Amino acid sequence: xxxxxxxxxxxxxxxxxxxxxxxxxxxxxxxxxxxxxxxxxxxxxxxxxxxxxxxxxxxxxxxxxxxxxxxxxxxxxxxxxxxxxxxxxxxxxxxxxxxxxxxxxxxxxxxxxxxxxxxxxxxxxxxxxxxxxxxxxxxxxxxxxxxxxxxxxxxxxxxxxxxxxxxxxxxxxxxxxxxxxxxxxxxxxxxxxxxxxxxxxxxxxxxxxxxxxxxxxxxxxxxxxxxxxxxxxxxxxxxxxxxxxxxxxxxxxxxxxxxxxxxxxxxxxxxxxxxxxxxxxxxxxxxxxxxxxxxxxxxxxxxxxxxxxxxxxxxxxxxxxxxxxxxxxxxxxxxxxxxxxxxxxxxxxxxxxxxxxxxxxxxxxxxxxxxxxxxxxxxxxxxxxxxxxxxxxxxxxxxxxxxxxxxxxxxxxxxxxxxxxxxxxxxxxxxxxxxxxxxxxxxxxxxxxxxxxxxxxxxxxxxxxxxxxxxxxxxxxxxxxxxxxxxxxxxxxxxxxxxxxxxxxxxxxxxxxxxxxxxxxxxxxxxxxxxxxxxxxxxxxxxxxxxxxxxxxxxxxxxxxxxxxxxxxxxxxxxxxxxxxxxxxxxxxxxxxxxxxxxxxxxxxxxxxxxxxxxxxxxxxxxxxxxxxxxxxxxxxxxxxxxxxxxxxxxxxxxxxxxxxxxxxxxxxxxxxxxxxxxxxxxxxxxxxxxxxxxxxxxxxxxxxxxxxxxxxxxx
Amino acid sequence: xxxxxxxxxxxxxxxxxxxxxxxxxxxxxxxxxxxxxxxxxxxxxxxxxxxxxxxxxxxxxxxxxxxxxxxxxxxxxxxxxxxxxxxxxxxxxxxxxxxxxxxxxxxxxxxxxxxxxxxxxxxxxxxxxxxxxxxxxxxxxxxxxxxxxxxxx
Numbered sequence: 039x040x041x042x043x044x045x046x047x048x049x050x051x052x053x054x055x056x057x058x059x060x061x062x063x064x065x066x067x068x069x070x071x072x073x074x075x076x077x078x079x080x081x082x083x084x085x086x087x088x089x090x091x092x093x094x095x096x097x098x099x100x101x102x103x104x105x106x107x108x109x110x111x112x113x114x115x116x117x118x119x120x121x122x123x124x125x126x127x128x129x130x131x132x133x134x135x136x137x138x139x140x141x142x143x144x145x146x147x148x149x150x151x152x153x154x155x156x157x158x159x160x161x162x163x164x165x166x167x168x169x170x171x172x173x174x175x176x177x178x179x180x181x182x183x184x185x186x187x188x189x190x191x192x193x194x195x196x197x198x199x200x201x202x203x204x205x206x207x208x209x210x211x212x213x214x215x216x217x218x219x220x221x222x223x224x225x226x227x228x229x230x231x232x233x234x235x236x237x238x239x240x241x242x243x244x245x246x247x248x249x250x251x252x253x254x255x256x257x258x259x260x261x262x263x264x265x266x267x268x269x270x271x272x273x274x275x276x277x278x279x280x281x282x283x284x285x286x287x288x289x290x291x292x293x294x295x296x297x298x299x300x301x302x303x304x305x306x307x308x309x310x311x312x313x314x315x316x317x318x319x320x321x322x323x324x325x326x327x328x329x330x331x332x333x334x335x336x337x338x339x340x341x342x343x344x345x346x347x348x349x350x351x352x353x354x355x356x357x358x359x360x361x362x363x364x365x366x367x368x369x370x371x372x373x374x375x376x377x378x379x380x381x382x383x384x385x386x387x388x389x390x391x392x393x394x395x396x397x398x399x400x401x402x403x404x405x406x407x408x409x410x411x412x413x414x415x416x417x418x419x420x421x422x423x424x425x426x427x428x429x430x431x432x433x434x435x436x437x438x439x440x441x442x443x444x445x446x447x448x449x450x451x452x453x454x455x456x457x458x459x460x461x462x463x464x465x466x467x468x469x470x471x472x473x474x475x476x477x478x479x480x481x482x483x484x485x486x487x488x489x490x491x492x493x494x495x496x497x498x499x500x501x502x503x504x505x506x507x508x509x510x511x512x513x514x515x516x517x518x519x520x521x522x523x524x525x526x527x528x529x530x531x532x533x534x535x536x537x538x539x540x541x542x543x544x545x546x547x548x549x550x551x552x553x554x555x556x557x558x559x560x561x562x563x564x565x566x567x568x569x570x571x572x573x574x575x576x577x578x579x580x581x582x583x584x585x586x587x588x589x590x591x592x593x594x595x596x597x598x599x600x601x602x603x604x605x606x607x608x609x610x611x612x613x614x615x616x617x618x619x620x621x622x623x624x625x626x627x628x629x630x631x632x633x634x635x636x637x638x639x640x641x642x643x644x645x646x647x648x649x650x651x652x653x654x655x656x657x658x659x660x661x662x663x664x665x666x667x668x669x670x671x672x673x674x675x676x677x678x679x680x681x682x683x684x685x686x687x688x689x690x691x692x693x694x695x696x697x698x699x700x701x702x703x704x705x706x707x708x709x710x711x712x713x714x715x716x717x718x719x720x721x722x723x724x725x726x727x728x729x730x731x732x733x734x735x736x737x738x739x740x741x742x743x744x745x746x747x748x749x750x751x752x753x754x
Numbered sequence: 755x756x757x758x759x760x761x762x763x764x765x766x767x768x769x770x771x772x773x774x775x776x777x778x779x780x781x782x783x784x785x786x787x788x789x790x791x792x793x794x795x796x797x798x799x800x801x802x803x804x805x806x807x808x809x810x811x812x813x814x815x816x817x818x819x820x821x822x823x824x825x826x827x828x829x830x831x832x833x834x835x836x837x838x839x840x841x842x843x844x845x846x847x848x849x850x851x852x853x854x855x856x857x858x859x860x861x862x863x864x865x866x867x868x869x870x871x872x873x874x875x876x877x878x879x880x881x882x883x884x885x886x887x888x889x890x891x892x893x894x895x896x897x898x899x900x901x902x903x904x905x906x907x
Contacts, residue, residue: 392814636798681800721816723799723809726847730801736809736816744797744811 045145048093050377052138055082055089056131057442060449063127067452070119077259080109084263086134095147098137104159105130111163126158128449202273206252213275221249221280223272223287223298231292235264241293244286249276268294273301380475383436390425390432391625391719395738397425398716402740426717429625437472437621440518440527443482444469447489447516454493461500461511462493468518473525477599477619481527484592484603488529488615489514491589496533496613506610508532520621524643529615536607538564545570565605569593600734602751604701616701626720628737628747630713631696634683637745639718639737640707644698644750648712651693665695665706672697675753676708680732686710698750705754720747767862770887772894773840773854775823780854781861781887781894782840788849789841790857793833810851812841819851822902826882831855847903861894863887868896 062079066072087102105127111117133152140148202210210220225241227234238261245251253273256266276283280298287296400421404414444466451464473481497503497512504510515530542556545567551559569589596603600620607613620626620643628639629648649667656663656674663674674695678685687710695706718737723730723746734749770781771790789812796808796819805824809816819839823831831837836856843849868885884898 395814683800723816724818724848726818726850727799727802727806727809729803730799732801733799736797738811738814738816742811743795744809744816746797746799746809 044093045141047377048089049138049142051089052086052134055086056134056138057445058082059086059131060128061445063124063131064448064452066119067121067124073113076109076113076119080106080113083109090137095137095141097149097151098134098147101130101133101137101152101156104156108159108162117162123162126155126162128453130155130159202253206273209252210273210275218275218277219280220252220301221274221276221283221298222301223274223283223296225270225272225287225293226295226297227268228292228294229268234266234268235262237290237292238262238266238270240290241287241296244290245272245274245283247286248278249274249283378435380436383432383475387432387436390429394425394429394625394717394719395740397421398740399742400740406741429717433474433621433625434472436475438475438478439470439472440478440481440525441469443478444485444516444518446482447486450486451489451493451514454490458493459499460493460497462497462514463511464489464514464516466516471518471520471525471527473619473621477601480595480599481617481619484595484617485516485527485529487589487592488617489516492529492531492533492613492615496531496535498534521618522643525619525621527617527619529617530612532612535609535611535613536565536568536605537609541565541567565607568605569603602700618701626718628716628718629696630716630745631694631709632711632713633677633681633709634686636681636683637713637739637743638677638681638709639716639745639747640696640698640750641747642715644700646697646699646704649695649697649706651695651706653690653693656693667697667706670704672704672706674706674708677748677753678708678710680753698754700751700754703754705750707748707750707753718745718747765865767864768868769860769862770894770896771840771860772858772889772891773838774856774858775826775854776828779858779892779894781863781896782842782899783896784860786842786844786899787840788843791839791841791851793837793839793853807853810839812849812851815849817841817849817851819853820903821853822897823853825902842899842903844899844903846900850903852902859891861887861889861891863889863894 059079059082062075062082066075066079069075083102083106087099087106090098090102108117108123108127112119117123130152133150133155136150137147140146214220223245225238227237231237242251242254242258251272251274254261255271260266261270274283280300284296284298287293397418401418404418447466448464451462454460455462492514493512497514498506498508500510503512513532515528517528517530519526538561541564542551542559545551545564546553546556550567550570556564569592593603596617596619602618604616604618605613606616627642629642629645631638631640647667649665651665656665658664659671663676664671665674666672674693676685677683693708694710694712695708696712697704697706716739720735721737723733723736732749732752733746735747736744737747739745769784771784771787773780773782791810791812794810796810798808799806799818805821807819807821809818811817821831823829831853832855834855838854838857839851840854840857841849841851867888869888870885871883882898882901883895884901885896887894887896
């Protein structure tokens with residue numbers, strides 16, 4: 039079978055599942071008893087196995103199969119989650135990741151069998167259940183349905199054997215009190231049926247039109263996974279006649295037979311009571327198993343809306359209470375999504391840009407022609423609001439939560455902890471903060487670097503921390519939040535902070551600065567030396583960080599995304615790295631200014647205030663022009679000098695000063711004239727003109743002319 | 755001669771657009787030409803080499819424009835009615851516009867009639883040429899666009 043066309047989807051989904059597994063296993067490490075987590079892991083591993091199998095990646099399938107077996111044992115309570123097991127699982131994930139990379143590069147999974155890992159997985163299972171691994175999966179199925187061996191299920195009374203837990207019993211009792219009827223159904227699927235699970239699902243849906251399914255045997259999960267022979271049994275609560283229900287179920291094709299009868303609750307209760315004492319010990323170990331069955335049997339995402347629709351309908355009855363309590367934890371309502379090639383979005387964004395330019399042209403054309411009638415103006419305003427919302431929506435489509443990138447960090451920190459022998463904990467917040475897809479894709483590496491840096495250089499060893507009266511476990515924080523038109527990502531640690539003296543000495547030693555320069559430098563300037571290429575203060579080069587190819591790369595990567603990075607640090611208390619990124623790279627609000635007879639745009643985001651200054655208020659400090667503004671001394675930058683344009687203005691006239699901000703630094707840009715605010719589309723000047731650092735791009739104005747965009751950051 | 759013959763097979767023809775810079779005629783291989791537009795306002799870009807005149811808007815795209823005259827050490831461009839900007843599409847540098855005094859005609863030259871010029875370290879302008887073509891209208895200096903556009907160090 040030619041599967042190449044599915045390769046892209048396969049890789050995407052595999053990545054998602056792997057990420058999910060990473061996250062879930064991490065949380066499992068914290069909370070080894072959490073059944074929701076274990077179920078989620080089981081499901082992800084299962085889907086992975088299925089996908090790998092479909093695509094013909096045998097090795098990947100074998101590995102995931104064994105992982106799934108382990109989870110299945112865990113789910114059944116046969117083995118307990120242990121630290122070494124988590125380690126093995128993580129190694130498995132790494133191995134899967136490797137397969138995935140191989141597939142991405144060569145569409146072949148490679149030849150690594152990972153036999154050792156598989157053996158360890160089997161060992162884990164051997165330890166836990168004392169059974170042969172090959173039998174484990176089969177055993178799992180049996181234990182899921184301990185009271186309903188297949189042979190018994192084949193006769194019409196298969197449902198009689200269904201064991202009920204207390205919740206379910208009370209649900210049934212309640213239902214009968216309310217005058218509803220309880221039926222047992224046994225459904226037989228035709229032997230020739232290929233998609234048993236799908237047929238079973240259709241039966242479930244058909245029954246759910248009129249009734250509520252309380253218990254199914256085997257469990258809905260197993261039915262979904264096709265872990266049943268030809269029969270399955272249900273206990274349902276319904277207001278409809280038995281005949282109706284049976285006919286509805288029979289209407290599903292490839293269903294051979296549906297038999298049902300009205301259930302006497304006493305029968306079921308007695309059955310359960312009989313078995314309860316025998317199952318008591320098992321019940322404790324396998325506590326999740328009944329809980330599992332208690333879920334509404336709609337498990338597939340596609341059924342989620344059906345489930346949602348059903349829930350309010352059944353709301354008056356107290357019956358669904360236990361089921362409803364369970365459902366939201368396990369199955370978030372799945373949004374309907376479409377995967378779109380990022381290139382298509384780029385095209386769309388370009389078209390929107392063109393539209394905005396055309397709109398701007400229209401605005402200036404109507405202003406030029408002079409005959410601006412009311413009607414034309416109204417339509418132009420309408421067009422303006424439409425293009426603005428259009429731009430916003432397209433921008434939003436391109437935005438993804440940074441979650442996909444930062445999710446891998448807890449795992450990384452966990453590994454670092456082992457490698458470095460330090461104790462640390464990563465706290466993350468704001469994972470849902472959204473950024474342009476291209477930015478999210480590229481922000482991962484710089485963030486990873488900063489985290490590694492914090493872990494390696496920032497945090498002290500446990501012994502030192504104790505001595506200093508800090509908690510033994512170091513903390514690293516990763517916080518993301520939106521701040522106006524920017525997104526801020528902070529990496530913070532409570533470690534040692536930056537030792538400016540050590541940095542200074544190192545810089546002098548490396549010849550980056552002279553000792554005299556070092557004397558004159560402020561702490562901040564010294565810290566900024568860290569961003570120089572070839573700089574590392576770690577005394578020993580470890581494979582975590584300290585090769586000196588770190589922070590300068592971080593800085594240049596972030597700058598290439600039009601962002602900026604800053605450090606604040608207190609010796610002994612820790613450091614904070616702040617990354618500030620623009621929300622979007624393509625269209626911004628800008629202030630248009632005139633200098634000489636040229637027009638320039640300044641991004642509105644970087645502008646603090648606009649001031650009117652008397653020439654006499656300009657003072658000289660160290661031969662540099664400054665102004666004083668509300669107790670702040672702000673250096674002046676005469677743009678006409680920097681841009682080599684003769685100013686049109688009389689030196690006696692008041693100065694128009696645009697105060698721009700970069701981090702906590704301010705500067706006043708002197709311009710001749712303000713034109714106004716405008717939405718502009720950023721166009722690159724191309725590689726051919728790359729020498730000019732103060733210009734970050736160009737934009738096409740309404741009259742078709744090109745205006746350059748000043749990069750305020752480089753002027754400060 | 756060998757090199758030219760390799761590039762332009764004998765027996766075939768190459769089309770050139772003939773332009774004027776001052777009194778001299780130059781030819782630009784037609785395959786590099788994307789467009790020819792009238793002189794328009796060029797937005798100056800500060801702090802770049804003198805020969806880079808700035809950028810223009812070509813149907814929504816921002817395109818850099820350079821002066822061949824300044825690059826070749828000739829006098830500055832004088833904008834006249836016949837001045838044009840030729841938009842070139844080059845593999846390495848992408849799209850770029852060059853200012854010429856006048857666009858005259860398109861000529862088709864048999865490759866036998868193109869002669870390579872010898873590299874002369876004294877004559878800098880010769881380094882911007884990849885050959886000389888003989889047409890009915892006289893001699894045409896064929897521009898080596900990669901050399902013209904190459905950033906001067």
